[in-house]
Amino acid sequence: MGDERTTIASVGIDGFNLALPQGTGVATYGFALAQAVRSLGLSVEGLFSVPVGRDARMQEILFYEAMGRGLPPRRGPAWLRPILHRAAVARGLRVSQIPESGRIESAGFVDRLPRFDRLLSSAHLFEHAEQHFRRTRRFLELKVANPPSIMHWTYPIPVRLAGARNLYTLHDLIPLKLPFATLDRKRFYHRLVERCVRDADHIVTVSESSRRDIIELLGAPEDRVTNTYQHTPMPEVLAGEMADVEAIFGVRPCGYFMYFGAIEPKKNVARLAEAYLSTDTPHPLVLVGARGWQKDEELRLIDAMSRRAGRAGARIIQLDYLPRRLLMHLVRNARAVLFPSLYEGFGLPVLEAMQLGTPVITSNRGSLPEVAGDAAIIVDPYDISALTAAIARVDRDPDLRATLAQAGREQAARFSLNEHRRHLHALYSKVLATPPR
Template identity: 55%
Template sequence: MRSDVRIGIDGFNLAMPHGTGVATYGLALGEAIKSLGAQLDGVFGIPVGVRPELREILFYEALGRGIPQEAGLPAVRAVRRWIGQFRRTRVFDVAKSGLIVQGALERRLPQFDRIVSSARLFEKADRHFARTGRFLTLRLPDPPAIMHWTYPVPIRMAGTNNVYTLHDLVPLKLPYATLDRKRLYYRMIETIVRDAEHVCTVSESSRTDVIEQFGIAADRITNTYQSVSTAQPVGDRRGDVTALFGLEPRGYFLYFGAIEPKKNVGRLIEAYLGSQVDTPLVLVGARAWQADEDLRLLSSGLAGSRNVFGNHVASHIVQLEYLPRALLLRLIEDAKGVIFPSLYEGFGLPVLEAMQLGTPVITSDRSSLPEVAGAAALAVDPYDVGALTSAIQRLDRDDDLARRLAAAGTEQARLFTQDRYRERLFTMYDMILAKNRRTRSTPHMGSK
């Protein structure tokens, strides 16, 4: 494949210190683009300043510690933003000197060939769209052939093919489960569907939702699915889990993901307590909107309590807000089962990660999750607490069932390998470039 093809991705989620599912998607997308032989550009919203010698330092500081708050009093910031709307958005190249000791940040980013950053780009774009109803136009010298926005953002890069990944339409399908401003969100998706060179989704479920709700032509929207790497360093992983958490291999159930309404954690806790199994439940996830409501049974005293690492927790339920990815993967691999009863998902990475690691899965029978899990999981109605309770009891008591699910999951996961993901991306990108070959001097992504 020709190496003079350049593809850009945004760092909207990659820049978040603790990451998100979309950050995992962005990392996998960037690595797949590199493996296709293309050059990779990264577009970030980190303030790096005007001094070239400091940009790389400030860039990696923000990656590790988070993007700093704007300086000044609220009134001063408001005036600065008002004046800023009349200025052209400035974009700076971030040089790669190789002098930064990246350490734990190494696995946060793909290997970019070029990094550019514009201070608070995504916040500016949101304000611009709310004020004008138009996408912010970003102008770069020598833009990439394709700019692949990994998330719906109200930005359009000039002089390139703009592609947007719409992971799902949860704010419109479950409007009561998110805090998005629905009118603005609807208008943004409407603009993307109308004006983007192409739209990408990560499941047939999401693709169908976009077609049905916004009427996009079928040849302008592609489902590439997605992939993820669960490769781990060689070592004694089981000893680490037991030593750190006091959990025996295959001796606990695991949920990991955000604690927010669409993830259905409240019903999961209710079902688990109702199952009366002795196997502990470990919850790994940051608290988001309405987390206290989802976790109300843990603080009510109904579940009993005990101390874990000095923390007061419900009996048999351990909650951890954040874990480094390497340690999370060890917890997944050693779990008796991963339980992911989400109400709605664009893809559902936890299901794939568990299956790749040979861990049995209980999941929802809604949205994209049946596509990902196939027949390799116990699928339940996520609104039916009794059905979820029964599934937990079955997996807890039936070792033969656990072995069958683990084997079937490993096989099902092969449908979402990195090779298959690369093939789908290649097909989509080549199709996009082919449409412009007669009118733009854009190189073809075909083999040399």
């Protein structure tokens, strides 16, 4: 990659999603981004919103406590917070560099927290930034000593890092494309992403589908929006370890279908369950659902359908959040992964399943056909009969499953670490070669 050390030097990445104990798709993106940046030979700096205090002896301890348990709740009455927010912003937010002594037992974070060359945190930074944007409709400017060459925000966060080129990743515009399917406050979200487009040194996204949306819906200039795609890191122990899914989860290898991801309206889980229950397959459906909007309502609907299906009700197994290592073992051993989402900016579950050689049935909306290519069965997510037929076809045809598994591995190779780092290097070089905004 030549001279990237002298032209870029270091890249900052926010911890907005990385700090969530149970993770998100954006957290996986942040982890993968840090891995790709480091593979370029660049320094990686993390910027978090964790309150770690002024005592250097306690800062590392408090940081890792928050990584494991979540951010501590704010103290004091709610009415006082706007006053405290304005006072904090007026006097300038303090940024602490967290010492890394090596004394913390951090091995449990290896699959979700990147290795940073410099770790920074400013107490409640992201909350302050949101309040500041609501009040002024401007991004909060943050100053740190020796800022990185590029600050790559993994989410539309209303902060600008002074002295750095600020890039913002907009994974999708789902609140504007499917406004009925998210709880985002639409006016606020629209102002926020419009301001990102206006003020950013560059906008990054992860599919051509999302890039088109950003250009068409937000009026972004085409030369200021770049699709880098992404890769998905697998837990290091996965390659040399075989988990006994029957002993752990009560299902046999290749003997169950699987959905994993948030359980919320846009994921289309209720239609998926209806289609599955319409088949005569003896193989159960395992739903691994992280917290999401209307999760309880969606699961109640699935329970009601299961009861109507009589004995078939026992065929749906519901699991909550799983650590990534166990989740990927379950994916690798599934008969097929079913992911008929109504819309995705990228669709990580599809890539993760193909990377592990698991057949995929997915939808023809958003970026999903782009990610799946010809390596999956693609259906209209609103057409329950088509989804039912696809499940039955994959269930009964071992040759088709073998073909999909092989094609999936080949398609997944198009979203490798090397491809991701190549796109990033071209993007960062381009941004630094143009005048800052």
